[in-house]
Amino acid sequence: xxxxxxIIRPDRLDHVREALIQADITRITVSRVTGHxxxxxxxxxxxxxxxxxxxxxxxxxxxxxxxxxxxxxxxIINAASHGEGEIxxxxxxxxxxxxxxxxxxxxxxxxxx
Amino acid sequence: xxxxxxxxxxxxxxxxxxxxIFLTALLFLPAVLLFQSTAWAADAVASDxxxxxxxxxxxxxxxxxVPGLAxxxxxxxxxxxxxxxxxxxxxxxxxxxxxxxxxxYSLSFGPGILGGFVGWNDNYFMLQGxxxxxxxxxxxxxxxxxxQGKFAIITPALIxxxxxxxVNFKGYALFIALWCIxxxxxxxxxxxxxxxxxxxxxxxxxxxxxxxxxxxxxxxVTALVAALYLGKRRGYPKNVMHPNNLVMTLIGAxxxxxGWFGFNAGSAIASDLxxxxxxxxxxxxxxxxxxxxxxxxxxxxxxxxxxxxASGILAGLVAITPAAGVVQPSGAFALGAxxxxxxxxxxxxxxxxxxxxxxxxxxxxxxxxxxxxxxxxFFIRPSWMADAAVKAGGSWTLWQQLGVQAAAVGVTIVYAAxxxxxxxxxxxxxxxxxxxxDDEMSGLDHxxxxxxxxxxxxxx
Numbered sequence: 189x190x191x192x193x194x195i196i197r198p199d200r201l202d203h204v205r206e207a208l209i210q211a212d213i214t215r216i217t218v219s220r221v222t223g224h225x226x227x228x229x230x231x232x233x234x235x236x237x238x239x240x241x242x243x244x245x246x247x248x249x250x251x252x253x254x255x256x257x258x259x260x261x262x263x264i265i266n267a268a269s270h271g272e273g274e275i276x277x278x279x280x281x282x283x284x285x286x287x288x289x290x291x292x293x294x295x296x297x298x299x300x301x
Numbered sequence: 302x303x304x305x306x307x308x309x310x311x312x313x314x315x316x317x318x319x320x321x322i323f324l325t326a327l328l329f330l331p332a333v334l335l336f337q338s339t340a341w342a343a344d345a346v347a348s349d350x351x352x353x354x355x356x357x358x359x360x361x362x363x364x365x366x367v368p369g370l371a372x373x374x375x376x377x378x379x380x381x382x383x384x385x386x387x388x389x390x391x392x393x394x395x396x397x398x399x400x401x402x403x404x405x406y407s408l409s410f411g412p413g414i415l416g417g418f419v420g421w422n423d424n425y426f427m428l429q430g431x432x433x434x435x436x437x438x439x440x441x442x443x444x445x446x447x448x449q450g451k452f453a454i455i456t457p458a459l460i461x462x463x464x465x466x467x468v469n470f471k472g473y474a475l476f477i478a479l480w481c482i483x484x485x486x487x488x489x490x491x492x493x494x495x496x497x498x499x500x501x502x503x504x505x506x507x508x509x510x511x512x513x514x515x516x517x518x519x520x521x522v523t524a525l526v527a528a529l530y531l532g533k534r535r536g537y538p539k540n541v542m543h544p545n546n547l548v549m550t551l552i553g554a555x556x557x558x559x560g561w562f563g564f565n566a567g568s569a570i571a572s573d574l575x576x577x578x579x580x581x582x583x584x585x586x587x588x589x590x591x592x593x594x595x596x597x598x599x600x601x602x603x604x605x606x607x608x609x610x611a612s613g614i615l616a617g618l619v620a621i622t623p624a625a626g627v628v629q630p631s632g633a634f635a636l637g638a639x640x641x642x643x644x645x646x647x648x649x650x651x652x653x654x655x656x657x658x659x660x661x662x663x664x665x666x667x668x669x670x671x672x673x674x675x676x677x678x679f680f681i682r683p684s685w686m687a688d689a690a691v692k693a694g695g696s697w698t699l700w701q702q703l704g705v706q707a708a709a710v711g712v713t714i715v716y717a718a719x720x721x722x723x724x725x726x727x728x729x730x731x732x733x734x735x736x737x738x739d740d741e742m743s744g745l746d747h748x749x750x751x752x753x754x755x756x757x758x759x760x761x
Contacts, residue, residue, distance in 0.1 A: 198381075198747070198753065199381070199743035199744060199747040199748070200743070201381075202381075202742040202743070202744075203739075203742050203743075206742075232750075232751045232752060244753065
C-alpha cells in the first residue's frame with residue numbers, strides 16, 4: 189500500500205478530480221494548503237501584479253494498493269499541468285503506507301482502501 | 302430749554318425714527334426677496350424637501366440591492382466562481398451606470414419616437430438639459446433620473462443568475478449593454494413614460510407600480526431564453542453543485558429585502574399615503590412569501606432551509622412589486638403566498654425539465670413577476686377601481702383590468718424573449734458568451750479575472 193500525496197494548482201482541481209474518477213480512483217481527500225515552491229503566484233490586486241509569499245495550493249491524499257500507483261500518478265500528471273507544463277504545476281510524493289483501517293467494519297489492510 | 306438742547310432732542314428723534322424705518326425695512330427685506338423670487342419662478346414647481354429626502358434615500362436603497370444581489374448570487378455558486386458571479390452584479394453597476402446618463406434615461410423617459418417604440422430627447426443626453434428642472438412631483442429631475450437608473454442597473458444583473466458559472470466576462474458586458482438599450486429602455490418607456498402605450502392602456506393603464514413587467518418579467522424571461530440557448534453547466538444535473546457560502550447568501554437576501562423598501566415605496570415618487578401603503582404591503586408580502594415557502598418545505602422535507610427562506614422572501618417581494626400601489630395588506634398576504642407556491646413549483650418543474658437556470662432567475666423573477674402582475678387584479682382596493690370606472694366613463698371590471706395586465710405581460714414576454722435571443726446569438730457569434738470547457742472547469746475567478754475569492758486570505 190502506498191500513500192500518494194499530490195500538491196496541485198487550485199484551478200486544476202476539477203480537471204484532476206474528474207480524470208481520477210474516470211480512472212476509477214474515487215477515494216480521495218482534498219485540502220486547501222499554502223506553501224513555497226519555485227513558482228511565484230501572480231494575482232492582480234488593484235492593477236498591480238502581486239506575489240503573495242505563501243502560495244495557495246490544493247493537496248490530494250490518495251491511499252492506494254500497489255497495483256494502482258502508476259495509473260494514479262499518470263492520471264494526476266496528465267490532468268494537473270497546463271499544456272507543456274510550467275513552474276508551479278505541483279509535486280507528487282509517494283510514501284509507504286503501513287496500515288489502513290476502515291472504521292465502520294474494522295477491516296485492515298488492502299481491502300480497507 | 303436751550304436752543305442747542307432742543308436741536309439735540311430733534312436730532313435724536315430723527316435718528317430714532319430713521320432707525321425704526323431702517324429696521325422695518327430690514328425685517329421686510331426677506332419677505333420682499335421671497336416674494337420676488339416666487340414671482341420670478343411663477344411657472345416652475347418648487348422642490349419639496351420631504352419628498353426629495355425620501356427619494357434620495359430610496360435611490361440609495363435601490364443601489365444597495367445590487368451588492369445585495371451580488372452576495373445572494375455569489376454565495377450560491379461554487380467557490381471557484383464566487384468572484385466571477387459577484388462581478389456580474391458589479392459590472393452592471395459600472396456599465397449601466399455609464400450608459401444610463403448617456404442614453405438610457407433619454408431612451409426610457411424622453412418623448413416617444415419611432416411611433417412610441419422608445420423615447421428620445423436630445424436634452425437628456427448626458428442629462429445636460431435637467432440641470433435646473435424641478436418635476437411636478439416636487440423633486441429635482443436629477444433625483445428621478447438617478448432613481449430610475451438604479452432599476453436599469455439591477456435588472457440586467459438579475460439575468461446573470463440564469464447563466465452563472467459559464468459565461469465570458471467580455472461577452473456578458475456587451476450583452477447587458479445591448480440589452481439595456483434594446484430591451485430594458487423600450488419596455489420601460491412603454492410601461493412608465495407618460496406617453497407609453499402600456500401606461501395608457503385600458504381605463505387607467507397597465508398596473509406596474511415598481512417593475513413587475515419592466516424589471517422582473519423582462520429579466521426573468523431573458524434568463525430562461527439565455528439558459529436554454531447557452532446550455533447546461535458542465536456536469537449538470539448529475540453532479541451536485543453546492544452553494545459555497547449560504548451565510549453570504551442570507552446577508553444578500555437581507556440587503557435585498559431592506560433595499561426593496563426603496564424600490565417599492567420610492568416608486569410612488571412621493572412621501573405620503575401612497576408611500577406608506579407601498580411600504581406596508583412590501584413588508585407583508587415578503588414575510589408571507591418566506592412563511593409559505595417555509596411551510597411547504599416543512600411538509601415536503603421536514604426541514605426549513607435557509608435558502609428556502611431566502612427564496613420565499615424574494616418570491617414575495619417580486620410578486621408585490623407590480624402591485625404595491627394598488628393592493629391592501631390582505632392582498633399582499635395572498636400575493637406573497639401565491640408567489641411562493643408558484644415559484645417553488647417552477648423550480649421543481651425546472652429540475653424535471655432539465656434546463657439549467659443555475660440560480661433560478663426565471664423561477665423566481667419570471668414566475669413571481671407574472672404571478673404578481675396578473676393576480677393583483679383580484680386584490681385591487683375598491684377606490685382604485687372606482688377611479689378607473691370614472692376614467693372609463695361608467696364601469697370598469699376586474700376582468701377588463703386582467704385583460705390589460707395580460708396584454709402588458711404578454712407584450713413583455715414576447716418582446717424580451719425575441720430580442721434577447723437575437724442579442725444572445727449576436728454576442729455568442731462575435732466575441733463569445735459561453736466559455737470554453739477548460740475555463741469552466743478552472744472557474745470564472747481564475748479564468749476571467751485572475752483572482753480568487755477566498756484564496757487571498759493566506760496563512761501568513
